[in-house]
Amino acid sequence: MLSAPSQLLIKNQTLFTQGKWLLVNPEDTDIFTQLDANLDGFYQYFDIYQQAEHLPGQHSFAASLESNQQYDGVIVYMPKAKAQAQMLLANMANMLKTGGSLWLVGENKGGIKAAPKLLAPFSDQIVKQDAARHCSLFRCTINKPVKPFNLKQWQTEFEININDCQLKICSLPGVFNHGALDTGSRLLLESIHTLPNGKLLDFACGAGIVGCYLASKNPAAQILMSDINALALHCARQTAELNNIDASIIASNGLNAISDKFSAIYTNPPFHTGTKTDYQVSEQFIANAKKALTAKGSLTLVANAFLKYPELLQTHLSTVKVLAETSKFKVYHCQL
Known part of the structure; x- marks a missing residue:
């Protein structure tokens, strides 16, 4: 069953039909079969990763993502801890092509309202794309310098x-x-x-x-x-x-x-x-x-x-x- 944040992504799926996309810590695996997009997955939680291993695309389980793959867009599911969100976004900003977009989706009660501040280090063009099912979806196009990511610094x-x-x-x-x-x-x-x-x-x-x-x-x-x-x-x-x-x-x-x-x-x-x-x-x-x-x-x-x-x-x-x-x-x- 799709989580509420995943349902919000489905509602906006026409935005994700072009290019290569990465989902970060998705709350379910049905999103990979129901969202009409070219998707990879990155997971910090082993249970969801195990469910996704057999699906098309590249799926990685690790504390941080180190890859030469560059994406047109990265969608991060809002974690419980804002400090974890900051760390994830810093990591994922390095995974984007020039002009790529960074997205943050989550439940309103789960801290997603902090998205503009969390995305501010990467862009001065932050948009609230949609809100439904007690969730919000934010996006930005990277237009600020992105620092290399090193997990040890966190x-x-x-x-x-x-x-x-x-x-x-x-x-x-x-x-x-x-x-x-x-x-x-x-x-x-x-x-x-x-x-x-x-x-x-x-x-x-x-x-x-x-x-x-x-x-x-x-x-x-x-x-x-x-x-x-x-x-x-x-x-x-x-x-x-x-x-x-x-x-x-x-x-x-x-x-x-x-x-x-x-x-x-x-x-x-x-x-x-x-x-x-x-x-x-x-x-x-x-x-x-x-x-x-x-x-x-x-x-x-x-x-x-x-x-x-x-x-x-x-x-x-x-x-x-x-x-x-x-x-x-x-x-x-x-x-x-």
């Missing part, structure tokens, strides 16, 4: 110190709690006092904080970090490198790309997709977690206290123990 580093473990963390816009250690993950780490040997999984790893902490506390363990977000995977690799940690880091939609079994899984799972509350990823993860654990494996999970995870954990795993809690968060532990 990276920041910060340090954490928990239980006498000091780590350097790499972060990018679009990664969970960019530039800081979130309260939930801190509570999770502070509640981990002993670690099993064997294989350990940091699910939905974000910038790699939990996985690198596990590796630092138990160098003998084999660490796997997974995430759906290419920006997060990039940061996790950089964080591991900054701390001289050897870990495997992979893209996975839930547990779909993970075949190993683990002595323990640690996670601060997501419950948002873009601007929308979405429990499906976490609920599916909990339902499948037992299959990814060894016979006496364990799951340790931190979540907002209001989420109804204890019932799910008891249903799919075992008796739930609360290791730590605050007024906002709880750390749950299940031992098989």
Whole structure:
């Protein structure tokens, strides 16, 4: 089913019939079959990328796009974080032919109203092309100098110190709690006092904080970090490198790309997709977690206290123990 921003593009599809176009972080793949245009796709989210791999055109999954291909137009779906939008637009402006057009589409409640400011560094001719279905579509023709794009220039580093473990963390816009250690993950780490040997999984790893902490506390363990977000995977690799940690880091939609079994899984799972509350990823993860654990494996999970995870954990795993809690968060532990 087409998202509202994709429906707005279809409504204006006569604008995209000429030349070569790139869609950036589309929210669905039906747009590629329903929009009458010569399209490629660039994705920072692995689930949509997997759905698009079989479609005509070139489809790329990465933190940033590096390509010699030059496009007549690039259409960026507005991300949740404005800083991520700035970074994406800076990257995509380099993908355009001379005189090419840069577009931004998104829901009004998702920050699209900031489009004129976001596009201003690239053009002084910004047009609101259309508005419908609680969405807006903006375009501009590049008429200002475009700076070469370097992802490292958007990276920041910060340090954490928990239980006498000091780590350097790499972060990018679009990664969970960019530039800081979130309260939930801190509570999770502070509640981990002993670690099993064997294989350990940091699910939905974000910038790699939990996985690198596990590796630092138990160098003998084999660490796997997974995430759906290419920006997060990039940061996790950089964080591991900054701390001289050897870990495997992979893209996975839930547990779909993970075949190993683990002595323990640690996670601060997501419950948002873009601007929308979405429990499906976490609920599916909990339902499948037992299959990814060894016979006496364990799951340790931190979540907002209001989420109804204890019932799910008891249903799919075992008796739930609360290791730590605050007024906002709880750390749950299940031992098989």
